Amino acid sequence: MNIRTFDLERIQSLYENTVPINLTESGFHPYTLEELLSVDQIKMLSSTVLGYGQTNGSIPLRQIVSSLYPNCNEDNVLVTNGSAEANFIACHTILKPGDEMVMMVPNYMQIWGIVEEMGCTPKKFHLREENNWKPDLEELESKMNSKTKMIALCNPNNPTGYVLTENEMKSVVEIAKKYDAWIYCDEVYKGADLDGIEKHSFYGMYDKVMVNGGLSKAYALPGLRLGWLVGPEELIADTWAYHDYTSLTAGILSHKIGEIVLQPEKRKEVLNRNISMLNENLKITQQWADEHSNSLTFVPPKAGGMVFIKYNYPINSTELSDWLRLEKGVFILAGDVYGMDNHFRIGIGAEKKELLKGYSILSKALNERFDI
Structure with missing residues (x-):
C-alpha cells in the first residue's frame, strides 16, 4: 500500500459507533431533519428529483x-x-x-x-x-x-x-x-x-x-x-x-x-445553537478537569468542538484509550494520533447528559486505576 493508514479516522470509524459512551466526536451533536427544517422545507425535499x-x-x-x-x-x-x-x-x-x-x-x-x-x-x-x-x-x-x-x-x-x-x-x-x-x-x-x-x-x-x-x-x-x-x-x-x-x-x-x-438567518440560528452548547459544555469540562487538577490540564479552546487534555498518568495514550473503551465503555481519542503522547481529545459538542455520564465514568475509572 502506497499511502499510510489515516489513524485518526480509522480508529474513530472502528469504535465510535459501538461504544456506550463516545467522547471523541469532533463536532456538535448532529441535527435531525425535523429539528433543522420546517415542514414545508421537508416537503420540498421530498419532491426533489434525485x-x-x-x-x-x-x-x-x-x-x-x-x-x-x-x-x-x-x-x-x-x-x-x-x-x-x-x-x-x-x-x-x-x-x-x-x-x-x-x-x-x-x-x-x-x-x-x-x-x-x-x-x-x-x-x-x-x-x-x-x-x-x-x-x-x-x-x-x-x-x-x-x-x-x-x-x-x-x-x-x-x-x-x-x-x-x-x-x-x-x-x-x-x-x-x-x-x-x-x-x-x-x-x-x-x-x-x-x-x-x-x-x-x-x-x-x-x-x-x-x-x-x-x-x-x-x-x-x-x-x-x-x-x-x-x-x-x-x-x-x-x-x-x-x-x-x-x-x-x-x-x-x-x-x-x-x-x-x-x-443568513438560518446560519445564525445554527451557529448560535452550537456556540451555546460549546460554552455550556466547556464549563462542565473545566469543572471536571479541576477535580483532577493534579493529573489533568488543558488550555481552554477559543473555538471548535473539543478540548485537548494533557495528563501525567504513567500510561501511553493509546493504552489509556483502549483500556477505557474496552473495560469502561468510554471512548476518548488518544494523543498518539496527533503524535502527542500524554494527551487525549474529548469532544465537547456532545449532548450535556452524555458528557456528564462520560465524566462520571472517567472519574471513577481514573481514580480506580491510578489510586488517586
Missing part, C-alpha cells in the same frame, strides 16, 4: 457559499463531498512530486498522508502548548525554502481550539509571500467561536490562498458530506478537473439542504 445536479455545485449553493468570503463569487467555489475530499483535491491541484509543504501541528493529519503519498516532503511547525498554543512563526520560517509550495493550516485548530490572531495571520501571509508559496487553510470550524464573534478567513488576504469549509463541524451536519473549496477562479477551475476524477459530485439532497442552512 438526479446528479451540477457537479461543481449548484449555482445557488455556490453563490451563498461565496457570500461568506470577501470579493468572492460562485466561480471561486467548488462544492465537494465533505472537507476531506476538499483536502485531497487541494493537495493534488497545488502540489506535484518533489515539492515541500510545511504544516501546522498538532493538526487533523489527513493532508500529511496525502502529501507523502504524492511524493512530496511534509515538514512541521508547531503550536506551542507552553505558550497557550500560539504558533511558532520563527520555526515556520525556518522550514521554508525555494521548494516550499504550500503552508497548510487548520484555523480554528483541531485539536487545540486555538484561533490565530489577525497579526499572526498577517505574519503567515508575509512568510508565504516571501517564498511565493500557497496558503491552504482548513477552516471547517469557522463560525464556532466561543465568544460568538466570527473571525476572518485567510481568503482575501493574499492572492495565493485557498481555504476549505463545510457543514460537518461548526454546522453539526456531518452526515450531509457537504464541503467546499474557495480560491482564485483559475485554481478552482483546476480543482473541478480533479473533482471529476474523485466523487464527481456531492448528493443533490445535500445541495438543497446546504442552500437552506447557509441563508
Whole structure:
C-alpha cells in the first residue's frame, strides 16, 4: 500500500459507533431533519428529483457559499463531498512530486498522508502548548525554502481550539509571500467561536490562498458530506478537473439542504445553537478537569468542538484509550494520533447528559486505576 493508514479516522470509524459512551466526536451533536427544517422545507425535499445536479455545485449553493468570503463569487467555489475530499483535491491541484509543504501541528493529519503519498516532503511547525498554543512563526520560517509550495493550516485548530490572531495571520501571509508559496487553510470550524464573534478567513488576504469549509463541524451536519473549496477562479477551475476524477459530485439532497442552512438567518440560528452548547459544555469540562487538577490540564479552546487534555498518568495514550473503551465503555481519542503522547481529545459538542455520564465514568475509572 502506497499511502499510510489515516489513524485518526480509522480508529474513530472502528469504535465510535459501538461504544456506550463516545467522547471523541469532533463536532456538535448532529441535527435531525425535523429539528433543522420546517415542514414545508421537508416537503420540498421530498419532491426533489434525485438526479446528479451540477457537479461543481449548484449555482445557488455556490453563490451563498461565496457570500461568506470577501470579493468572492460562485466561480471561486467548488462544492465537494465533505472537507476531506476538499483536502485531497487541494493537495493534488497545488502540489506535484518533489515539492515541500510545511504544516501546522498538532493538526487533523489527513493532508500529511496525502502529501507523502504524492511524493512530496511534509515538514512541521508547531503550536506551542507552553505558550497557550500560539504558533511558532520563527520555526515556520525556518522550514521554508525555494521548494516550499504550500503552508497548510487548520484555523480554528483541531485539536487545540486555538484561533490565530489577525497579526499572526498577517505574519503567515508575509512568510508565504516571501517564498511565493500557497496558503491552504482548513477552516471547517469557522463560525464556532466561543465568544460568538466570527473571525476572518485567510481568503482575501493574499492572492495565493485557498481555504476549505463545510457543514460537518461548526454546522453539526456531518452526515450531509457537504464541503467546499474557495480560491482564485483559475485554481478552482483546476480543482473541478480533479473533482471529476474523485466523487464527481456531492448528493443533490445535500445541495438543497446546504442552500437552506447557509441563508443568513438560518446560519445564525445554527451557529448560535452550537456556540451555546460549546460554552455550556466547556464549563462542565473545566469543572471536571479541576477535580483532577493534579493529573489533568488543558488550555481552554477559543473555538471548535473539543478540548485537548494533557495528563501525567504513567500510561501511553493509546493504552489509556483502549483500556477505557474496552473495560469502561468510554471512548476518548488518544494523543498518539496527533503524535502527542500524554494527551487525549474529548469532544465537547456532545449532548450535556452524555458528557456528564462520560465524566462520571472517567472519574471513577481514573481514580480506580491510578489510586488517586
